[in-house]
Structure formats: C-alpha cells, structure tokens
Amino acid sequence: MIVAGTTQTGLRHAYSRSFLLLRSCDKRDQGLYTSFLPSSNQRAFCSTPLLLASKGRFLRRQRVLHNGGFLSYKEKGLPLAQKGEKIPVLCLHRKGDAQGAAQDEAAKQHALRPHLGNLPRRGVIGKSRYAVRLRKEIAQAARDMSRGPVLLFGEPGLEKDDFAALIFSGSPDSSKDFVRLDCSCLGRSAVELFGRTNKRGVLYWLGDGTLLLENVHHAHPDFLKNLVELVRSGNYLPAANTRLEDWAQPEDGLNAEPVQHSSARIILTAEGRVPALDQLVTIIKVPPLxxxxxxxxxxxxxxxxxxxxxxxxxxxxxxxxxxxxxxxxxxxxxxxxxxxxxxxxxxxxxxxxxxxxxxxLWDTTKQGHDPFRLDLLKAYPPLRTFLRSDIWPKEINFRFTAYAFAIGVCLLLFGPQDREHNVVLTVFWAYWWPVIFLMYPFLGRVWCAICPFMIYGELVQRWRLSRGAQLLKWPRETAEAWGPWFLFAMFAGILLWEDVWHLSTHAALSGGLLILITSGAVICSAIFERRLWCRYLCPIGGMNGLFAKMSMTEVRARQGVCSATCQTYHCYKGGPAEPPEGLKTSGCPLHSHPAQLVDNKDCTLCMDCLKACPHTSVQFNLRAPGVDLWTTHKPAVSEVALMFMLLGGVYLHRAPNLLSQFGFDPILIDSKPIHIAVAAGLLSLPGVISYCVDALNRLYHHTQRTLAPAPFLHLAYGYLPLVWSATLAHYLPLLLVEGGTLLPVTAATVGFRDSGLPIAVADPSVVGLLQGAVLAGGMGLSLALTRKLGKRHWSMLWPQCATIFAFSAELWALFIQDVF
The missing domain is CATH 1.10.8.60 (Helicase, Ruva Protein; domain 3)
Structure with a gap:
C-alpha cells in the first residue's frame, strides 16, 4: 500500500466534516509519495477529502485520536466529525514494503490471541420446558440483526460461557473474532480491554467482532461505569485520563476529547442480575440444574x-x-x-x-471438617499397622475361622443334640447372638469381615478362577430391587423355624441352618464376582447392615484427595501395589468406594480400601453414634420392614407369656399350624401398629390443615434403638446364665459329664436389672432419635413417642415379670 507524507495541502482538507486519514508509518517518508496525490485535483484521488498525517501526528505535532475510523476533533471551532459519526481511516504504507500490512495483522493477533474464545462445546441438552425456553432465547439473541448486548445470568457451574459461544456461532458475525475477558481480573481501569494512551486495548483490535465479558457481578465499580457507557453508546474512555493540554496545543486551536468508539457486539455473563445494565441488555436467565x-x-x-x-x-x-x-x-x-x-x-x-x-456415584455434598470425628488411624498408629497387615482379616479367616467353623458344624451334626452337652450349640445361641448385638454400637458390621459363611465362598471363587472360569458381573438392578426382599423372606423363615421347631435346642437343626446360609454364599460366589451374597441376599448381612448404622465408628475416605490425586481407584476396583503405600488387593468385596459411603450398611470393615490406598485418604473415624441416620443415610422400605420384623421376633420368643397376658392358654400353640399363624401375626404386628398410628396422625393433621410430620419411612428409623435393645435384652439371660457353664458343657461334649468344672452364673435379679436398664436406655435413645429425625416439636411427634413407650412397657412386662 501507499503512504502519503504530511503536506500543507493535505492539512487544508482537514476542514471538511468528512475526510480520509492517510497515516504514514515513518516520518522520514514525508514527500516520497506526494506525487501520488495530484496537487491540482486532489478530489480525483478519492471522493473523500484527505487528512495527511505522519504516524498519527500533524505537522504541528497535534495528536490524532482514531479507533477503527472514528475521530472527535475540532479545529478553530469547526467540528471535523459529529459525536458518534464514523469516519473511514486508511492506513497506507511505503510502496514496495510488504511488511507493513503484516505488522498490523501481527499486532492484532498478538493482542487478541490470549483472549480468543472457544467454539461451543455443546448445545442446550434436555427436553424440559426450561431447556426449550433457553434454546429459544439463545436462538433469538443469535438472530438479532441489531447486534444488541446480551446478559446471561445464573448460578455457578451452568456453563454460561458456552451458551454465549452459542449466540456468537449462530449469529452472522461467526466468521469474525470472538474474545472473552473475565471482569473479576480486569481491575479498576481495565487497561487490557480499553487500552491507554500508548497502548491499544482489546476493543481497538476487535473491531466489529464479539466481546464476551464474564463475571460482570465482580466488576470494579469504576470499570462498571465505563462498561455501562460502552453498552449504551459504544463509547468508552481509555485507561489514562490525562489533561486536554496533553492532547492538543492551545495555540493551534485544537481541542481533543479522549473518547473512543467500538462497534463490537457485547455479551455478558453474571451470577445474578446487574441493575445498572437491566435496561440496556437482553436478559437470558439460565435455570439451575x-x-x-x-x-x-x-x-x-x-x-x-x-x-x-x-x-x-x-x-x-x-x-x-x-x-x-x-x-x-x-x-x-x-x-x-x-x-x-x-x-x-x-x-x-x-x-x-x-x-x-x-x-x-459419590455424594455430591462436600465433606467438611467435623469436630466430632476422630481418625483413629492417626491417633493410634499401631492400629493402622495392624489393620494393614495380613493378620486382619486374611490370616484370621483362613488359618483359624475356616477350620473352627468346619469342626463346629460337624459337632452340631454328629455330636450331642442339646445345649447342656454340646458346646458349639451353647456358643452359637448363648454367645454369638448377644455378642454380635453388643458389637453393633462399637464396630458395626465387623462380623462380616470374619464371617465363616463367605470364607468358603471365597475358596470356591479362587478355585473357579484358577480353572479359567469367568465370573459374572452383578445383576445390579435386579439385586437392588429383589435382594432385600429375599433376605427379608429368608429371615422370616428362620424366625419361624427357630420358634416353631425349637431350633435353638436342637444341634442338628442349628447345623442345618449354618449349612444353608453357607450354601447360599458358596453358590453365589461360584457364579458371581466378589460378595453378591453378603451385600444383597444374606439374612445375617441384612441385619448387620441395619444395626451398623448406629455404630460409633466408620470407614470413610476424603473426597478431595480421592478426586484430585487418585487415578486408579484400586480401593474400589482392585489392582497391583501402588507406591508409596498402596498394597495389592482385589478391591472392595461389596463394591463400595469409601469416599461415597453414606452410611455403614455396605462396609464390612475388611480394610481392603485402607491397604490399597497409596494416598492415606482412608480414615477409620470415631464419631457420634448413628449420625448417618439424620444426615446422609437413604431409607428403604425393605429395611424398615426387616426392623419391625426383628422387633416382632422378640415378642415371638415370648409368645407363651404374651398369650397368658391376654387370657389365652399357652398350650394353644402346641399345634404347629396355629403356632405358625400366631408367629406370622406377631412378626408383623409391630410394623402394622406403627404404620397405623402414623397414618392416623397424618389424617388428623390433614383434617386440621396443620403441618404434617416427616414421612413415615424416614421417621420409622426412630424405632431402631428400641429394636436393638429389645433383642439384646432377650439374649442377655443366655449370655449371663448359660454362658457361664461353658467349661462343664465343653467337657460334656467330649464325654466328661459331671466334671465338676467351675461355672459363673449371674443372679436372676442381676439379669433382670440389666435387662431393664438396656430396655430403658433403648427407649430413651429411640425417643431422642425420633425427635432428631422428625425435626418437629414433641407435640407433633407424640403418637410415635407413645408407641415407643407402649412397646417398651410391654417388653418390660415380658422380661421382668418373672424376676420382680
């Protein structure tokens, strides 16, 4: 292109209201190309009069302010351009200089490249009325031929910048430049956007492209004022606010206003409405998810x-x-x-x-610091060493439990058939049942980590895998839907079997029960991977998972560490050793990730996750007992049904006393059909009573049009401490009386009867006192938990509280009447 040097003749044409500016790249080029301007007929060169300058300066060194063709000068009181009037600017370079045009383009690319916006990653996904409306509004903004400014506002994480890119890509300006800037980073003067005296800003180089300004709600107030004017008229002030004397020499009669104009289209994003811009922009609200x-x-x-x-x-x-x-x-x-x-x-x-x-799917709520949780692994390092060793639970299971269980089942099947002469039968009913209920508040489902049923299942899995078998994946949806009801039905059958056929006093029948549960574990392990039986189908596992929610300990992992640091997820999927601390494991046997656990239901405390984690993310916490019940746990109908059935099982064990209370002859249940019918009724009675009381309470609030209590499914877990204490109180006499005869019963099992070995039997009054204390404690905890779950005043929860008290009173009468 051609550069016209500055001449007196060219300067005279500056008196016109409309003119063409010819800028020289170098002052020394003056006069080199004046021959290209006919001195006698300068208008023949261009229909627009000419303003000749050198590097943006007149001969008298007065500054020329220009931006994409806009000038705002006055000379001798005569305006060269009205405010808002656009005047074309032509930049000419030395004849034969190929670098001149490229330099401006390179400067433009250098200025815009750090801020270039991306193309939209995706459209508006969804079929809801909110998504349909948002698509319509974006399409209208994109087709707006007036190129009016747009404000997209909504909560964080809604990808408003992507929707802004949709507006740009769908508009006729899609072939032009698209830049984005964050208002929270621009500061007070926004030099990067507006430029200053000796530096051109993004707006200058952008021309008539599209500008995306993000986080307008974080903009500095001074910058916001300039932004409002830019949105209103396209005018803006540069960052440097110098005096007018620096822009024009008084003796020359030139007075320059530091105002620039931009023809860029502006799109704004914010987390809320910006009152100063409400009347100036098209507002699009992005709905939250x-x-x-x-x-x-x-x-x-x-x-x-x-x-x-x-x-x-x-x-x-x-x-x-x-x-x-x-x-x-x-x-x-x-x-x-x-x-x-x-x-x-x-x-x-x-x-x-x-x-x-x-x-x-991890819980989306962020884990915060809980002052009521103590990581026992950090507080007691030897505990961490023990739990990461092979002793827990591998060596315990395969070097002791597997053999002890096999011997015990053989003694049940082929040894003496009563509790007075069979030590395994005594251990099973007088020790195992009460001890496991004593462990629930402290260690939750820890029994499942050393359970003998699944040991044989794992042995079968190893054998199958060694022969090249491919184990099936879990049928998740089917297991989730029908597994809990299967274990509920199986537990109901066990309770009926126990009471009607006196399972607890017949060793062979008790051995058959153990073989039945072990067979289920073995069959599932031979077909499916990991522990499908333990998680979904085992009746003992279902009971353990229910009461584990009351535990004061938990295994969890820090979500921040897991999501930011871990890429292998060996604690969940299993895998080889991973430095610095990760050990080789086969993954969680119940397919649970410690960072996404919402309660203790699906954690057996096997500590495979602790062994696999190389980032010390896994924690073994001491916490408030049962805190999951009113924070993160998910209620389930099958779980509530199992809980009430266990409470009914306590009444079933005392069926003769219960019948006597209501005037029936206990001999009535000597008939097995009648006994089965009575047993089925007692198992379902607590649940039916509790539900009916809640339904009547809701009906009352509905008729009175008052606030209803919490849903029954959520509120029903308030009975859980009472169910636990009632079951423990039932088994306490077995532990404190029959449990003390362990030595002579052991001798009798191997043929040494009347051995004279010592016994330790508690006095009946002591047993009754402990039963009453356990019942009273369970009732108090149930009342407190009901209040915590209900989140209402006692006056709204009194029906369930009265039911808890009635259940406790009846249990007290059944347990204590023979003692006091």
Missing amino acids: RVRPSDIPDLTAYFLKQYCLEHRSQPIVPTSDALRTLETSPFPGNIKELQAVLERAAGNVQDDETQLTADV
Missing part, C-alpha cells in the same frame, strides 16, 4: 458418551437406580458438577463393565 431434573438423563447420556469416546472404552449405560440418585441430588455446582461426578464414576467402572451403578 435442580429445577430441571428431567434433563439429567439426557445430560448423563451425553457426558458418558463423550467419556467413552475420549477413553476409547465400550459404552457405559447408567442403571435406573443411578439415574434416580442423580435426579435427587442437589448439584450445587450444576452442570459442571454433574460432569465431574459422572467422569469420576466412569473412572471407577471396571474395564469389562457396561453399567454405571449408584455405588460409584
């Missing part, structure tokens, strides 16, 4: 598909239970949090799995 849960399945499918494409893995499909979990989650981080949760969950899925289950 929690108000459109029907869009979550579509978003889930999209994110999982993208993850599988990126990692070149087979498609992953969420189960219905996983979708329900996602749809009921609050997601304070909205779409970004959902994406992070799904990507982390997909990373937990094993390579040969195609389903994403709720077990790998």
Whole structure:
C-alpha cells in the first residue's frame, strides 16, 4: 500500500466534516509519495477529502485520536466529525514494503490471541420446558440483526460461557473474532480491554467482532461505569485520563476529547442480575440444574458418551437406580458438577463393565471438617499397622475361622443334640447372638469381615478362577430391587423355624441352618464376582447392615484427595501395589468406594480400601453414634420392614407369656399350624401398629390443615434403638446364665459329664436389672432419635413417642415379670 507524507495541502482538507486519514508509518517518508496525490485535483484521488498525517501526528505535532475510523476533533471551532459519526481511516504504507500490512495483522493477533474464545462445546441438552425456553432465547439473541448486548445470568457451574459461544456461532458475525475477558481480573481501569494512551486495548483490535465479558457481578465499580457507557453508546474512555493540554496545543486551536468508539457486539455473563445494565441488555436467565431434573438423563447420556469416546472404552449405560440418585441430588455446582461426578464414576467402572451403578456415584455434598470425628488411624498408629497387615482379616479367616467353623458344624451334626452337652450349640445361641448385638454400637458390621459363611465362598471363587472360569458381573438392578426382599423372606423363615421347631435346642437343626446360609454364599460366589451374597441376599448381612448404622465408628475416605490425586481407584476396583503405600488387593468385596459411603450398611470393615490406598485418604473415624441416620443415610422400605420384623421376633420368643397376658392358654400353640399363624401375626404386628398410628396422625393433621410430620419411612428409623435393645435384652439371660457353664458343657461334649468344672452364673435379679436398664436406655435413645429425625416439636411427634413407650412397657412386662 501507499503512504502519503504530511503536506500543507493535505492539512487544508482537514476542514471538511468528512475526510480520509492517510497515516504514514515513518516520518522520514514525508514527500516520497506526494506525487501520488495530484496537487491540482486532489478530489480525483478519492471522493473523500484527505487528512495527511505522519504516524498519527500533524505537522504541528497535534495528536490524532482514531479507533477503527472514528475521530472527535475540532479545529478553530469547526467540528471535523459529529459525536458518534464514523469516519473511514486508511492506513497506507511505503510502496514496495510488504511488511507493513503484516505488522498490523501481527499486532492484532498478538493482542487478541490470549483472549480468543472457544467454539461451543455443546448445545442446550434436555427436553424440559426450561431447556426449550433457553434454546429459544439463545436462538433469538443469535438472530438479532441489531447486534444488541446480551446478559446471561445464573448460578455457578451452568456453563454460561458456552451458551454465549452459542449466540456468537449462530449469529452472522461467526466468521469474525470472538474474545472473552473475565471482569473479576480486569481491575479498576481495565487497561487490557480499553487500552491507554500508548497502548491499544482489546476493543481497538476487535473491531466489529464479539466481546464476551464474564463475571460482570465482580466488576470494579469504576470499570462498571465505563462498561455501562460502552453498552449504551459504544463509547468508552481509555485507561489514562490525562489533561486536554496533553492532547492538543492551545495555540493551534485544537481541542481533543479522549473518547473512543467500538462497534463490537457485547455479551455478558453474571451470577445474578446487574441493575445498572437491566435496561440496556437482553436478559437470558439460565435455570439451575435442580429445577430441571428431567434433563439429567439426557445430560448423563451425553457426558458418558463423550467419556467413552475420549477413553476409547465400550459404552457405559447408567442403571435406573443411578439415574434416580442423580435426579435427587442437589448439584450445587450444576452442570459442571454433574460432569465431574459422572467422569469420576466412569473412572471407577471396571474395564469389562457396561453399567454405571449408584455405588460409584459419590455424594455430591462436600465433606467438611467435623469436630466430632476422630481418625483413629492417626491417633493410634499401631492400629493402622495392624489393620494393614495380613493378620486382619486374611490370616484370621483362613488359618483359624475356616477350620473352627468346619469342626463346629460337624459337632452340631454328629455330636450331642442339646445345649447342656454340646458346646458349639451353647456358643452359637448363648454367645454369638448377644455378642454380635453388643458389637453393633462399637464396630458395626465387623462380623462380616470374619464371617465363616463367605470364607468358603471365597475358596470356591479362587478355585473357579484358577480353572479359567469367568465370573459374572452383578445383576445390579435386579439385586437392588429383589435382594432385600429375599433376605427379608429368608429371615422370616428362620424366625419361624427357630420358634416353631425349637431350633435353638436342637444341634442338628442349628447345623442345618449354618449349612444353608453357607450354601447360599458358596453358590453365589461360584457364579458371581466378589460378595453378591453378603451385600444383597444374606439374612445375617441384612441385619448387620441395619444395626451398623448406629455404630460409633466408620470407614470413610476424603473426597478431595480421592478426586484430585487418585487415578486408579484400586480401593474400589482392585489392582497391583501402588507406591508409596498402596498394597495389592482385589478391591472392595461389596463394591463400595469409601469416599461415597453414606452410611455403614455396605462396609464390612475388611480394610481392603485402607491397604490399597497409596494416598492415606482412608480414615477409620470415631464419631457420634448413628449420625448417618439424620444426615446422609437413604431409607428403604425393605429395611424398615426387616426392623419391625426383628422387633416382632422378640415378642415371638415370648409368645407363651404374651398369650397368658391376654387370657389365652399357652398350650394353644402346641399345634404347629396355629403356632405358625400366631408367629406370622406377631412378626408383623409391630410394623402394622406403627404404620397405623402414623397414618392416623397424618389424617388428623390433614383434617386440621396443620403441618404434617416427616414421612413415615424416614421417621420409622426412630424405632431402631428400641429394636436393638429389645433383642439384646432377650439374649442377655443366655449370655449371663448359660454362658457361664461353658467349661462343664465343653467337657460334656467330649464325654466328661459331671466334671465338676467351675461355672459363673449371674443372679436372676442381676439379669433382670440389666435387662431393664438396656430396655430403658433403648427407649430413651429411640425417643431422642425420633425427635432428631422428625425435626418437629414433641407435640407433633407424640403418637410415635407413645408407641415407643407402649412397646417398651410391654417388653418390660415380658422380661421382668418373672424376676420382680
């Protein structure tokens, strides 16, 4: 291109209201190309009069302010351009200089490259009315030929910048530049955006492109004033506010206003409305994810598909239970949090799995510091060493429990058949049952870590795998839907069997019960991987998981460490040793990740996660007993039904006394059909009574149009401490009386009767006192837990509290009437 040097003739044409500016790149080029301007007919060169300058300066060194063709000068009181009037500017360079044009383009690219916006990653996903409305508003903003400013506002994590990119890409300006800046980082003067005297800002180089300003709600007040003017008129003040004398020499009669103009389209994003801009922009509200849960399945499918494409893995499909979990989650981080949760969950899925289950979906609520939790592994380092060793529980299981259990079952089947002469029968009924209930408040489901039933299941799994067998994946949805009801029915059968056929006094029948449960574990282990039986089908495991929620200890992991540091998830999936501390494991036997546990139901304290973790994220915490019940646990109908059936089982064990109270002859239940009918009625009676009381209470509040109490399914867990204490009180006489005869019974088992070995039997009054104390404690805890779960005043919870008191009073009468 051509550069016209500065001449007196060219300066005279500055008196025109409309002119063409010819800028020289170098002052020494003056006069070199004046021959290109005909001195006699300068208008023949261009229909617009000419203003000749050298590097933006007149001959008298007065500054020329320009920006994309706008000038705001006055000379001798005559305006060169009206305010807002656009005047074309032509930059000409030395003839034959190929670098001149490239220099401006390079300067533009250098200024804009750090701020160039990305193309939209995705559209508006979903079919809800919120998604449909948002798509419509974005399309209207994109088709706006007036290129009016737009404000997108909504909560964090909604990807408002992506929707802004959608507006840009759908507009006629999509071939132009698109830059983005964060208002929270621009500061007070926003030099990077507006420029200053000796530096051109982004707005200058952007021209008529599109500008995205994010986080406007964090903008400095001074910057916001300039931004409002920019949105209103396209004018803005540069960062440097110098005096007018620095812009124009008084003797030349030139007076320059430091105002610049931009023709860029402006798109803004914020977390809320900006009152100063409300009347100037088109407002689009981006709805949060929690108000459109029907869009979550579509978003889930999209994110999982993208993850599988990126990692070149087979498609992953969420189960219905996983979708329900996602749809009921609050997601304070909205779409970004959902994406992070799904990507982390997909990373937990094993390579040969195609389903994403709720077990790998971490709780979306952030874990905070709880002053009432103490990490016992840090407080007592020897405990950590023990739990990470092979002693717990591997050597205990395979060097002791496996052999002891086999010997015990043989003694039950082929030894003496009564409790007075069979030590295994005494240990099973007088020790195992009360001891396991004593462990629940302290160690939860720890029995499952050393359970003999699953030991033989693991042996069968090892044998099958050694022969090249491929174990099946868990049928998650079927197991979640029908597994709890299977174990409920099986436990009901065991209680009927125990009471009607006097299981506790016949060694062979007790041995048959142990073989039955072991057979279920072995069959499931031979077909499916890990411990499907323990998690879904075992009746003892179901009871353990229920009462483990009251435990004062827990195994958890720090979500921040797991999500930011861990990439292998060996604690969940299993894998080789991982330095610095990770040991080789086969993964959690119940398919649970310690960072996503919401209660103790699915944790057996086997500590495989502690052994596998290389980042010391796993914690063994001391906490407030039962804290999960009013914070994170998920109530289930099958679990509540099992709880009330266990309470009915306590009444069933005292059926003769109960019949006598109501005037019936205990001989009535000598008939097995009648006994079965009475047993079935007693097992269901506590649940029926509790539900009816709650229903009547709700009906009353409905008729009175007052606030109803919490849902029964949630409130019913208030009975849990009473069920635990009632069952423990039932087994206390066996522990304190028959348990003290262990030595002579052991001698009698091997043929030494009347051995004269010492016994330790508690006095009946002591037993009765302990039973009463346990019952009173359980009743008090149930009342307190009901209050905690209900979150209402006592006056609204009195029906359930009265029912708890009635159950406790009846149990007191059954247990204590023979003592006092």
